[in-house]
Amino acid sequence: MTPRRKQGEPAAALDTDESGSESGSEFDSKSGSELASGWEGLSEERADGTIAPSPELEEALREASEAVEAGAQATGRSSADEVTLEALSRELDAARVRAEEDAQQLAEFADLSDRHLRLQAEFENFRKRSAREREEMHRYGHQNWIKDLLPTVDNLERAIDHAKGSTEGDFEGVLEGVALVHRELVSALAKNGVTALEPKGEVFDPNLHEAVAQVPSEEAAPNTVIEVLEKGYCIHDRLLRPARVLVAVAAAGEAAKEET
Numbered sequence: 001m002t003p004r005r006k007q008g009e010p011a012a013a014l015d016t017d018e019s020g021s022e023s024g025s026e027f028d029s030k031s032g033s034e035l036a037s038g039w040e041g042l043s044e045e046r047a048d049g050t051i052a053p054s055p056e057l058e059e060a061l062r063e064a065s066e067a068v069e070a071g072a073q074a075t076g077r078s079s080a081d082e083v084t085l086e087a088l089s090r091e092l093d094a095a096r097v098r099a100e101e102d103a104q105q106l107a108e109f110a111d112l113s114d115r116h117l118r119l120q121a122e123f124e125n126f127r128k129r130s131a132r133e134r135e136e137m138h139r140y141g142h143q144n145w146i147k148d149l150l151p152t153v154d155n156l157e158r159a160i161d162h163a164k165g166s167t168e169g170d171f172e173g174v175l176e177g178v179a180l181v182h183r184e185l186v187s188a189l190a191k192n193g194v195t196a197l198e199p200k201g202e203v204f205d206p207n208l209h210e211a212v213a214q215v216p217s218e219e220a221a222p223n224t225v226i227e228v229l230e231k232g233y234c235i236h237d238r239l240l241r242p243a244r245v246l247v248a249v250a251a252a253g254e255a256a257k258e259e260t
Helices: 021-029 032-048 055-140 143-165 172-191 252-259
Strands: 194-197 209-217 225-230 232-235 238-241 243-250
Touching (some): 143 172, 172 194, 209 225
Antiparallel strands (some): 194 232, 232 238
16 A cells, blocks of 8 residues: 655655565665755745645646636536526527417418408309399389289270170170279279379368369368369379369358458
8 A cells, every 4th residue: 555645745755665665775775965955945844834835736726726717617608508598498488479379360360361251252142132133123023013904904905896896886885894994903003002092072182182273162161172183092101193183262252251
């Protein structure tokens, strides 16, 4: 076993083994002057209270100092790297959240766009269908009205044929045929909501009647319809044509009496 060198021991001293033979031989080989100078220097260092560092000690201290500085630099770099990694992680999380929001917005936009296209197509179909229905209503809306008038036309044709084949004095048959046509025509009008206005004897109403003339009358009260020249007609609650009438006014004698 090799003994450790004690502090302050000269660097030139050699380690000895347990028997001490190697140490004795080396000391014998050194000159007395070198040993004396070594011990004198050691005595001077101990007398001053300080020990002069050896080259090995200085090298060890320098290496230890460099190791400490390298560790500090490595610690600083690792701390900076950790901060950078945390910042990058936060940015990555924020970017991931933004990407998810963008994807959701894109999906909503695609859904809304699809719904818009569907609604636009439905509206276009509705517009075309409405236009087609209006055209059909304009062309065929009165077909029921025409269908109701066809029997009247048939009866008129029969009355004309009967009048052509009858003698000059046979007017009763023609009159009966015309009366039948009239009844059927009035019935067709009534089936389609058309009613006649016959305001004779009623008070004159400018909303429903058209006064053709004013006739002095002692029998009828003033402003009363005394005669209907043309009937008026309404379809449901809407006036088609006002009735053309004669309106009574006070006679000259009655007017003079009222003035006196």
